[in-house]
Structures are given as structure tokens and as C-alpha cells.
Amino acid sequence: MSGFRLLDVVKILVPLLPEIELPDKLMSVDEKVVYTVSSGLVFVMSHLPIYGLVKDAPLKMVDPLFAWRPLFAMEQGTLMELGLLPMLTAAFLWQVAAALKLVKANFMFSHDRELFQSAQKVTSFVLAAVFGASLIALGYFDAVIRGRSGASAWGWYTLIFLQIFGWNVMLTFMVEILDKGYGFGSGLLSYVAFNAATRLVRDVAGVELVSATPGGTPETYGVVTFLVRALLSMDFAEIKKAVTGIFFRSGFPTIGMVLIVLASGLVTIVLQNFRLELPVRSNKARGTANVYPIKMMYTGALPVLFAFTVVANVQIALHFVSIALAPMNPVLAAFVETHGESGAAIGGVSFYLSPPSSWTASLLSPIRAVTYVASIVLLSVWFASLWCEVSGSAPKDIAKQFKDQEIIISGKRDASVSRELAKIIPRSSVTGAALLTAVALVGELVGASGKSVSVVVGVSSAFAILEEFMMDLQQNGGSSQLMNSLGVNK
Incomplete structure (x- = not known):
């Protein structure tokens, strides 16, 4: 007799749901x-x-x-x-x-x-x-x-x-x-x-x-366009204002923030290229040697995205609870969250899960910075260790692929392939997640206001999309009119 499954509840709604x-x-x-x-x-x-x-x-x-x-x-x-x-x-x-x-x-x-x-x-x-x-x-x-x-x-x-x-x-x-x-x-x-x-x-x-x-007064939003527009005006006062403004414009992006975000993106690109190449050979074709690459970013940006998603949901829930409790129990509401005129948390439990607004805020409230960083890192590392075991790319799954294709690691017996992969893949997943999280958090601690982690996750996602595109292009790109017009298939 099969037990009850939560998924079976969804069966009731499936006929009512539009589907692609x-x-x-x-x-x-x-x-x-x-x-x-x-x-x-x-x-x-x-x-x-x-x-x-x-x-x-x-x-x-x-x-x-x-x-x-x-x-x-x-x-x-x-x-x-x-x-x-x-x-x-x-x-x-x-x-x-x-x-x-x-x-x-x-x-x-x-x-x-x-x-x-x-x-x-x-x-x-x-x-x-x-x-x-x-x-x-x-x-x-x-x-x-x-x-x-x-x-x-x-x-x-x-x-x-x-x-x-x-x-x-x-x-x-x-x-x-x-x-x-x-x-x-x-x-x-x-x-x-x-x-x-x-x-x-x-x-x-x-x-x-x-x-x-x-x-x-309306101002040009972009950092570069704001400066260029002032230079083209040939007005010394406007140029002076623009030169100062690109560093200290409240409510607008600054050159410092843009450089932090660009640096985060560049470091992420560099990390995408780190990999360990395992020497492998085929039992079908004797003497044929090759390598099997294991990327350090084995789980990509998913652990980082998961960690920030969890913390964001917790902070949003605390904000809702605080506002709902305020009329009935102001003391408990203040314990959950105290927020300023802008709506940002300035006290309570929620405050310690919110990113600092600048590097000075990180220095002035080190407990908050440590709590925030620890929460993100622990969640990211935990998810990476979990995901590499259940995503279909676990060591046992890769070992099964090797066995089906009659591939072995050079210098290792067939029986030890799974153990060898089990030593490498989890470490690669956790190390990659920790490093990528650190890159995102460095930007957040100096006041990137979410833009650093956005670029880190965005760049990693773009690499995953590009890899799928290149694989598809190699397999099915011969008849592509777009690629032919660009001269890629010539």
C-alpha cells in the first residue's frame, strides 16, 4: 500500500493550471x-x-x-x-x-x-x-x-x-x-x-x-553619461559639480560603486576558469587518454542565490511581523525590527540580517556585519554540499556514467572511481560556493547595496547559458541561418 504523498495534493489543481x-x-x-x-x-x-x-x-x-x-x-x-x-x-x-x-x-x-x-x-x-x-x-x-x-x-x-x-x-x-x-x-x-x-x-x-x-532637480542617471553631459555643456560650474557628483551623488550610482560591481564581475569570470582535470582513459579504445574537467564552481551560483533568497525572505517576514505587531505590542515589534523613515531596519533581530549600507556602517556595527556574513556563508556552503549530492551530478552519478561508457581514471581501479570522485566533487562544490559568496559579500560590506551579488550571480548564470548555447551550437548549429550569416559555420 503506497503512502500519502504531498505531490498527490497537486493533482487536484493540475487540470486548472495553464501549462506550457x-x-x-x-x-x-x-x-x-x-x-x-x-x-x-x-x-x-x-x-x-x-x-x-x-x-x-x-x-x-x-x-x-x-x-x-x-x-x-x-x-x-x-x-x-x-x-x-x-x-x-x-x-x-x-x-x-x-x-x-x-x-x-x-x-x-x-x-x-x-x-x-x-x-x-x-x-x-x-x-x-x-x-x-x-x-x-x-x-x-x-x-x-x-x-x-x-x-x-x-x-x-x-x-x-x-x-x-x-x-x-x-x-x-x-x-x-x-x-x-x-x-x-x-x-x-x-x-x-x-x-x-x-x-x-x-x-x-x-x-x-x-x-x-x-x-x-532631475539629473542624468548613469555615471559616465552624467560626466559626459557636463563636459559637453562647457560650463565650469557644471563640470565641477559632475566631477564631485560621480563620487558622492546621493540616490544615484557612483563611480566607486560601479568599480566595486565591475571588480566583483571580473573576479567571478576568473573563478569560472578554475578547474581540476582528471586524467581518464577508455577501456574501449586502448591507449586513448583524455581529461575529465571538474570546475571549482561545480554548483555555479545556486548556493549564493539560495543563501540570499533565504535571508531576504526571513527579513521580509520579520518586517511584516513587526508592522503587524506594532499596534498591539510595540515592545515586541521593536524587538523584531525597528525601522527608520526610509523603511530600512535600524534595530531588532531583522537589523542583524540586513546588509550594511556602507563600509563605515560595517565598521560601526561589527556584530551586525559578522552575523550577516556568517548567515550567508553557512547557508551557501550547506546548500552546495547538499546540491552536489542530489542534482544528478553527484559522485555516484558521474561514476555510473564512467562505468556505462567504460571510462576509468588513469592509475585507478574501476572500483575506486566512485571513491576518488567522492573526495573531489564535494570539496570543489563547497570551496567554489564559499569563494563566490565571499566575492559577493565583499561588495555588499562596502555598500554595493545588492548590486555586487546581483552581478556575481548574473555572470555565473550567463556562463551557464553560454555553455549550453555552445554545446547546442556544436551539435545542431550546422543548419543555423543566424550562425551562417555571422560567418560562424564557415
């Missing part, structure tokens, strides 16, 4: 490029203002989520208010539950895989609804609702909720399109990479005029 069908044919390289680029453009252009809010609403709102916005593509006062956070949280929740055997699922069967994906989808919808409803119920939008008064506010609340929730549903299906094989790489990681790239370009060369305060 798997491709009915092998997708060509050109088609995958079109789908990937098109979905990326839709994602980038989805930062539309929420209808029903006053003009320049983000300038008039508190922002408790400021530090998490760059990583999760969250844009205040827009349809991307929640960004990718609900989907990432749902994905990690179910993946970890499956890895810890809390959920019974046999991924060898397509039926279980479909139920598992549906469970992630439903959880994502529920989280988006909970986050959106919590923001509205706790007064996040109250100060910026257009013409808010008495009973009319409920109509606006409903409209705002439907916009936020509806777009998250659409975004979930966009992610599913890429996940089902229509594009390259994981949908979520692709969007993380798109987000990191566009934010960096905007910080450097953004040409739009933006005000940092309500009623303030």
Missing part, C-alpha cells in the same frame, strides 16, 4: 535564440508603473526591500514590485524538500516531474498573493494611492493587487517557456542574468533624467 507544452520537435539554435532574446526583452521592458499610484510614487514611499531589489529584479512602484522572489523562493523550497526526502518524488517518471513543476508553480502563485496582499494590508502603498479616500481605497487596493499578482503569474509562464526547452538555460537564471546586465549598463550609461527626491 513541451516542444513537439527539436528546437533549432535559431529558434532558441529568438525565444531567449524575445523573453529577455519582454522581461526588461516589464518595469511599468502600477496603475493607480501618483506620479513619482517611488520617491514618496518607504522602501524596506531596497537592499534586495538588484538581485531579485524588484522595482518599486512597478509591476515588478515582487520581482523574481516568489518564483525563486518556491523553486528552492521544493528542491530542498526533495533533496531532504521531505517530499516523495521519483524524477525518473515524467508524471512526477510534471507534478513537481506544478507544485512549484502553485507555490509561486501563493507566495506572490501573500506578499502582495501583505504589502497592501500593512499600508505600503497608502501614501501614494491616487485620490485615496474611505471606501474608494478598497477599489484601488484590489486593482493594485491584481496588477502585482497578475504580472507574477505571467512571469511564471515566461520562465516556464525557457525551462521547457524553448530557450537556453534555466528561465530564472536567464532573467537574473538579464537583470544584472541591464542594471549595470544603466548605472554606467543611463541617459534618462531622474530625480532623487520629490520635486528635486
Whole structure:
């Protein structure tokens, strides 16, 4: 008699859920490029203002989520208010539950895989609804609702909720399109990479005029474009202001921040090239020797993304609890979180899980910095050690592939291949996760405000997408019209 499975509950909802069908044919390289680029453009252009809010609403709102916005593509006062956070949280929740055997699922069967994906989808919808409803119920939008008064506010609340929730549903299906094989790489990681790239370009060369305060003078957003515009004006006062501004502009990217982010990205690129090459030979073709590379970034950026996702969810939950408790028990609410006028945590438990706003803040509150760093590093290392055992690339899985292909490690017996891989792969996973986390945290501790970790995860994700693209190009790129027009196949 088979026991009850949590996945079986999802069966009830599966007929009600829209689903992206798997491709009915092998997708060509050109088609995958079109789908990937098109979905990326839709994602980038989805930062539309929420209808029903006053003009320049983000300038008039508190922002408790400021530090998490760059990583999760969250844009205040827009349809991307929640960004990718609900989907990432749902994905990690179910993946970890499956890895810890809390959920019974046999991924060898397509039926279980479909139920598992549906469970992630439903959880994502529920989280988006909970986050959106919590923001509205706790007064996040109250100060910026257009013409808010008495009973009319409920109509606006409903409209705002439907916009936020509806777009998250659409975004979930966009992610599913890429996940089902229509594009390259994981949908979520692709969007993380798109987000990191566009934010960096905007910080450097953004040409739009933006005000940092309500009623303030609009200034060019990008660091380089701000300086170039001043130089072209030939006004000494403007040039002097720009030279000073690129270092100390409040509410805008600075040259220091851009350099920190670029340095984080460059270090990540360097780390991607570290690998251990195991000498292997085939029993089928005697005398044929080769190498099997094991990357130091064996689990990629997933451990870093997991750690920041967990901490972000905990801090957001503490913020919601603090606001909800404030009218009933101010003392307990202050213990959970004390926040300033901007909405950022300045005390309570939540404060010690929030990233410092600058290097001086790290020095002035060393306990906070240590607690924050320790939480991120421990979560990242734990996930890396777990993921390398359950992701299908565990030592036993690689050893099985070697056995099926009659490959052995030079100088080792067949029976010792699994033990040899078990020594290398877990260490590589944990070391890579720890180093990548350290790179991200260095930027965060000196005030990168989420942009450092965004670029670290984005660059790692871009490498994963590029690897899949190159493999697909080698196998199926001969008939690609796009590659032929670029002269790649000549």
C-alpha cells in the first residue's frame, strides 16, 4: 500500500493550471535564440508603473526591500514590485524538500516531474498573493494611492493587487517557456542574468533624467553619461559639480560603486576558469587518454542565490511581523525590527540580517556585519554540499556514467572511481560556493547595496547559458541561418 504523498495534493489543481507544452520537435539554435532574446526583452521592458499610484510614487514611499531589489529584479512602484522572489523562493523550497526526502518524488517518471513543476508553480502563485496582499494590508502603498479616500481605497487596493499578482503569474509562464526547452538555460537564471546586465549598463550609461527626491532637480542617471553631459555643456560650474557628483551623488550610482560591481564581475569570470582535470582513459579504445574537467564552481551560483533568497525572505517576514505587531505590542515589534523613515531596519533581530549600507556602517556595527556574513556563508556552503549530492551530478552519478561508457581514471581501479570522485566533487562544490559568496559579500560590506551579488550571480548564470548555447551550437548549429550569416559555420 503506497503512502500519502504531498505531490498527490497537486493533482487536484493540475487540470486548472495553464501549462506550457513541451516542444513537439527539436528546437533549432535559431529558434532558441529568438525565444531567449524575445523573453529577455519582454522581461526588461516589464518595469511599468502600477496603475493607480501618483506620479513619482517611488520617491514618496518607504522602501524596506531596497537592499534586495538588484538581485531579485524588484522595482518599486512597478509591476515588478515582487520581482523574481516568489518564483525563486518556491523553486528552492521544493528542491530542498526533495533533496531532504521531505517530499516523495521519483524524477525518473515524467508524471512526477510534471507534478513537481506544478507544485512549484502553485507555490509561486501563493507566495506572490501573500506578499502582495501583505504589502497592501500593512499600508505600503497608502501614501501614494491616487485620490485615496474611505471606501474608494478598497477599489484601488484590489486593482493594485491584481496588477502585482497578475504580472507574477505571467512571469511564471515566461520562465516556464525557457525551462521547457524553448530557450537556453534555466528561465530564472536567464532573467537574473538579464537583470544584472541591464542594471549595470544603466548605472554606467543611463541617459534618462531622474530625480532623487520629490520635486528635486532631475539629473542624468548613469555615471559616465552624467560626466559626459557636463563636459559637453562647457560650463565650469557644471563640470565641477559632475566631477564631485560621480563620487558622492546621493540616490544615484557612483563611480566607486560601479568599480566595486565591475571588480566583483571580473573576479567571478576568473573563478569560472578554475578547474581540476582528471586524467581518464577508455577501456574501449586502448591507449586513448583524455581529461575529465571538474570546475571549482561545480554548483555555479545556486548556493549564493539560495543563501540570499533565504535571508531576504526571513527579513521580509520579520518586517511584516513587526508592522503587524506594532499596534498591539510595540515592545515586541521593536524587538523584531525597528525601522527608520526610509523603511530600512535600524534595530531588532531583522537589523542583524540586513546588509550594511556602507563600509563605515560595517565598521560601526561589527556584530551586525559578522552575523550577516556568517548567515550567508553557512547557508551557501550547506546548500552546495547538499546540491552536489542530489542534482544528478553527484559522485555516484558521474561514476555510473564512467562505468556505462567504460571510462576509468588513469592509475585507478574501476572500483575506486566512485571513491576518488567522492573526495573531489564535494570539496570543489563547497570551496567554489564559499569563494563566490565571499566575492559577493565583499561588495555588499562596502555598500554595493545588492548590486555586487546581483552581478556575481548574473555572470555565473550567463556562463551557464553560454555553455549550453555552445554545446547546442556544436551539435545542431550546422543548419543555423543566424550562425551562417555571422560567418560562424564557415
